[in-house]
Amino acid sequence: MRRHKWNSTQQAVFLKNLGTLLDKGYSISESLTLLSLQNKRATSVTIKTIKEDLVKGKPLFESLERQRIPSDILGYLYFASEQGNLSFGLLEGSSILQKREELKKSFLQSIRYPAVLLGTLSVMMFFMLKFLFPQFSNLFQSVNLALPVYTLYLISFLEFIPVLIYLTLTLLILMFIILHFHFKHKSAHDKICFWLRFPFVREALKIVLTQYFSFQLGHLLKGGLSLTNAFQLFEQQSFSIFFNEEGTILKADLRKGKSLSEAFEEKPYFLPELAQVTFFGQSNGKLGEELALFSEMLLENAEERLKGFLTLIQPVMFAVIGSIVLILFLSVMIPVFQLFQSL
Known part of the structure; x- marks a missing residue:
């Protein structure tokens, strides 16, 4: 059967609607049937595929993996289903996908107009290099004058740009190949520690890992699981190799007699605040609540940082474009002024 690919918006709407129906007391089968009746044919075919997988005994998150749902969202569904609260995982996953799509749209809107301007300037620079500057050069030679040094430097730079692009692409490809073979047999933790050097x-990596881990662990503990059982679930999930390994490592740390906060202090890939929150949560007997609240705060903080970054993109790009326009203007006007002075 042909598989229809969903975009992020369609995935978010599907997860939200399914989570809402489950929250109202419908079974998964009933919810999927209702959704297939309300959606267009392509989505109905996908829902039919999911229902067939469920009949075969596959869990929902495994069926959704075939529909190209992001792995971290599948992780939310896996942990939520293990807690018996699948509707919560669906709604949470939907919310995350919607926020990502909103940030993606904001980013594209921020760079759309500057990107058009940069494209236009690139065309202008090409025509200046191929037609205008050669005319300037011939004109100056006819009156026994040399082009200004500033203009000569700009011409050399414009001529070097294609070479620079090819060199950059070549280096990126070589870097990708080297990293691929270097990390081919490395563990997920080794890969993470490599990126932490930059x-x-x-x-950003610490925030992402800490937020995801504290959210999942916090809700598992709130659901009544012990730390050992929670880490076993991290070991059993297959959507993130890193957290699969982390579950094993943390279980070993606890067997050695370390407290959870001490174990977190030794992890360079988690924020230092995680150990502090853990110590505080264990002290007042509300570790699950504290971790869940901490993850929400991290997510809100990350969203605010991203929004602040997006608001800076457009002014910075306009400043760059303005500088390029000024450089091009001077490269044209300086030779004109020099030519007038020589007459």
């Missing part, structure tokens, strides 16, 4: 990646 300052521009480190903080």
Whole structure:
């Protein structure tokens, strides 16, 4: 049967509607039947495929994996189903997908107009290099004058741009190949520790890992699971190799007699605040609640940072475009002024 690919918006709507129906007391089969009646043919075919998988005994998150739902969202569904609260996982996954789509749209809107301007400027620079500057050069030679140094430097730079692009692409391809073979047999933790070496990646990576882990662990503990059982679920899930390994590592740390906060302090890939929140939560007997609240705060903080970053993109790009326009203007006007002065 042909598989119809959903975009992120369609996935978010499906997860939200399914979670809402389950929350109202409908069974999964009934919910899927209702959704297939309300949606267009392509979506109905996909829902039919999911129902067939469920009849074969596959869990919902495994069937949705075949429909190209992102792995971290599948992780939310896996942990929620293990707690017997699948509707919560569906609604949470839907919310995350919707927020990602909103941020993606904001980013595209921020760069759309500057990107058009940059494209236009690129065309202008091409015509200046191929037609205008050669005319300037011939004109200056006819009157025994040399082009201004500023203009000559700009011409050299414009001529070097294609070479620079090819060199950059070649280096990126070589880097990708080297990293691929270097990490081919490395563990997920080794890969994460490698990326932590880069300052521009480190903080974002820590926030993502800490938020996801604290959210899942917090809700597992709130659902009544012990730490050992919660880490066993992390070991059993297959959607994130990193957290699969992390579950094994944390279980070993607890067997060695370490407290959970001490174990977190030794993890360079988690924010230091995680250990502090864990210590506080264990002290007042509300570890699950504290971790869940901490994950929500991290998510809100990350969203605010991303929105702040998006608001900066357009002014920065306009500043770059303005600088390019000024450089091009000067490269044309300086030779004109010099030519007038020589007459």
